[in-house]
Amino acid sequence: MKDDFFKNLLQENNGLIIENIPGFLWTPVRTKPRQEKKFVEYCSSNSMKYYLPLRKNVKRYQRRTVEFYIPMFSGYVFCLLNHELYQKVLLSNRIVYRLQMNEKSERDLIKELLGIQMFEKLALESEIIVRPELVTGSRISVKSGPLRGMSGIVEKRKAKTMITINVEMLGQSVSTEIDIEDVQLDD
Known part of the structure; x- marks a missing residue:
């Protein structure tokens, strides 16, 4: 097995x-x-x-x-x-x-x-999670929460991450803080 x-x-x-x-x-x-x-x-x-x-x-x-x-x-x-x-x-x-x-x-x-x-x-005793390093400028996608499905760029990294979502069509962007557990790194 x-x-x-x-x-x-x-x-x-x-x-x-x-x-x-x-x-x-x-x-x-x-x-x-x-x-x-x-x-x-x-x-x-x-x-x-x-x-x-x-x-x-x-x-x-x-x-x-x-x-x-x-x-x-x-x-x-x-x-x-x-x-x-x-x-x-x-x-x-x-x-x-x-x-x-x-x-x-x-x-x-x-x-x-x-x-x-x-x-x-x-x-052996508990589950560990391996994640790619999230550094400023990394492209990420939101995998859970109210912003699920959105993608953006990491602006700063502490317990929470500042994510900037670009609306390219309008030439505008919005930023918010999001829990690090809710994002994944884009390739």
Whole structure:
């Protein structure tokens, strides 16, 4: 069953030690869409060290609630690679690219991954939500509330966001504060 795989992976992640190993670099690898599980299986069968952060997702239907685990960062798996292992990874035919790393960027990544591991442990008890960073100037859409369906631009970001909605036809715009939970980032 799909969820059993992710539960086992979650247990492995809790025991995973993410540290610098000479001759190797922790590297973010971008997978093809919805290929994280197959890529992790490939890495496992080829004795490669990897980390796929997971989070609990809860879906509520009319009469029942279903909990399952999904990748925390859709499309990304973190692998411990050198040049030879990267060539092996390419043979999986499941990746799009990798981010270029050096020793300094790897140190920063390891710190971030250790923080992500702490979040992942938190995800065992409660649901966490991963969102793209909303910065000033980002285009967003309102997904709930009275402004649902409208789109605009983030003006400032605190507990509430100032959203500006442009009425291009009139050459005018209106601004209001809206709860951050009610918006989503446009691509």
